[in-house]
Amino acid sequence: MRKNGHDRNGRQRWQCDTCKATTTATIESRSRASTLRAFLDWLLEAAPQRRLGCDARTFRRRSAWCWDLEPRIHPDGVVHHVVMADGTYVNGWCLLTAVDGNDGEVLAWQWCSRESTAAYKALFEQIAPPDVLVCDGMKGIQRACAETWPHTRIQRCLVHVQRDTRADLTGKPRLQAGRELKKLADMLTRVHEPDAAVRWGDALNAWHGRWKRMLAERTYAKDNPDDPRAATSKGGWWWTHLPLRRAYFRLERLFKDGTLFCFLDPELTILGPVPRDSNRLEGGLNAAPERMLVNHRGLPEAHMRRACEWHCYMNSAKPDPARILKQHDQDTKNPTVNDDDNEPTSQPTLGTGIDWNEFHTNTRYPNTTD
Numbered sequence: 313m314r315k316n317g318h319d320r321n322g323r324q325r326w327q328c329d330t331c332k333a334t335t336t337a338t339i340e341s342r343s344r345a346s347t348l349r350a351f352l353d354w355l356l357e358a359a360p361q362r363r364l365g366c367d368a369r370t371f372r373r374r375s376a377w378c379w380d381l382e383p384r385i386h387p388d389g390v391v392h393h394v395v396m397a398d399g400t401y402v403n404g405w406c407l408l409t410a411v412d413g414n415d416g417e418v419l420a421w422q423w424c425s426r427e428s429t430a431a432y433k434a435l436f437e438q439i440a441p442p443d444v445l446v447c448d449g450m451k452g453i454q455r456a457c458a459e460t461w462p463h464t465r466i467q468r469c470l471v472h473v474q475r476d477t478r479a480d481l482t483g484k485p486r487l488q489a490g491r492e493l494k495k496l497a498d499m500l501t502r503v504h505e506p507d508a509a510v511r512w513g514d515a516l517n518a519w520h521g522r523w524k525r526m527l528a529e530r531t532y533a534k535d536n537p538d539d540p541r542a543a544t545s546k547g548g549w550w551w552t553h554l555p556l557r558r559a560y561f562r563l564e565r566l567f568k569d570g571t572l573f574c575f576l577d578p579e580l581t582i583l584g585p586v587p588r589d590s591n592r593l594e595g596g597l598n599a600a601p602e603r604m605l606v607n608h609r610g611l612p613e614a615h616m617r618r619a620c621e622w623h624c625y626m627n628s629a630k631p632d633p634a635r636i637l638k639q640h641d642q643d644t645k646n647p648t649v650n651d652d653d654n655e656p657t658s659q660p661t662l663g664t665g666i667d668w669n670e671f672h673t674n675t676r677y678p679n680t681t682d
Contacts, residue, residue: 432456
């Protein structure tokens with residue numbers, strides 16, 4: 313078939329090279345590809361359906377098959393210098409995503425019920441071990457990184473560290489020790505050189521030297537019987553300034569582990585810059601699906617998840633929706649045969665179905681606990 317002008321309605325005319333017959337029938341593959349492009353424009357760009365050249369119901373009917381396409385990123389084995397990972401919750405489900413720390417391209421994603429070690433391991437197994445992982449420091453992601461990428465350094469997001477400190481000390485601490493410690497935490501994002509990081513560590517040690525007696529103060533249940541903690545304390549006492557202790561020992565642990573100022577390590581910066589926060593992921597990729605679902609509110613749960621998958625796929629290195637469509641058509645024409653499908657199916661035999669005698673007995677209530 314070759315092109316042979318257009319008909320009076322402007323549609324492309326095709327002519328057979330053998331019999332010279334002409335037709336205006338559209339090629340199915342091109343029509344499906346055009347429908348998929350329009351579907352993605354509507355889904356990702358929030359293009360109104362009334363601007364798509366047809367009725368809204370007609371568009372939804374024509375593009376209903378697009379929801380069956382499953383986009384996925386195949387592992388390429390490329391080693392990235394920095395990888396950011398985090399999770400965002402969508403309608404009760406958690407979507408874990410990993411992006412390149414420098415350009416923000418999506419490397420992999422994983423659905424789960426919560427941010428657990430097993431879920432992050434499933435995510436990390438799709439990516440080659442990077443040099444640095446930037447994360448919010450949850451136990452699940454740290455344990456998964458240690459098991460999957462044992463030689464990868466971790467850079468804690470400094471914005472999350474400041475947020476956790478503020479949650480413990482509040483925005484306006486009442487005690488002088490809390491005000492000084494919060495000031496040190498606020499200085500984290502203003503550290504840009506290794507010498508400044510050393511001075512910050514010295515200031516943290518000096519703070520502990522001034523307030524270590526205050527951190528060791530205890531409150532005993534016998535002296536405060538009306539305190540609710542008196543009924544739950546195991547040893548009959550509790551730390552008087554527990555939030556202050558928690559904020560300090562968190563900063564001290566991160567500083568000693570080297571995860572607080574990992575972005576200043578010369579051995580890592582020689583290979584490329586290392587971000588000190590995960591703002592590229594938090595404010596970019598994780599925020600966009602929420603806006604997309606607001607624009608398309610009312611989608612079923614399965615369509616919500618598929619929309620998030622398409623958003624992640626289109627933000628990967630080389631998105632190719634046409635390849636996803638072609639692969640889907642090939643899988644539909646040549647479905648894979650599982651070994652379990654070859655097993656003959658049989659009806660339930662005696663002992664696996666319902667027994668008539670179990671519901672017709674002489675005793676009125678045979679299943680009692682007496």
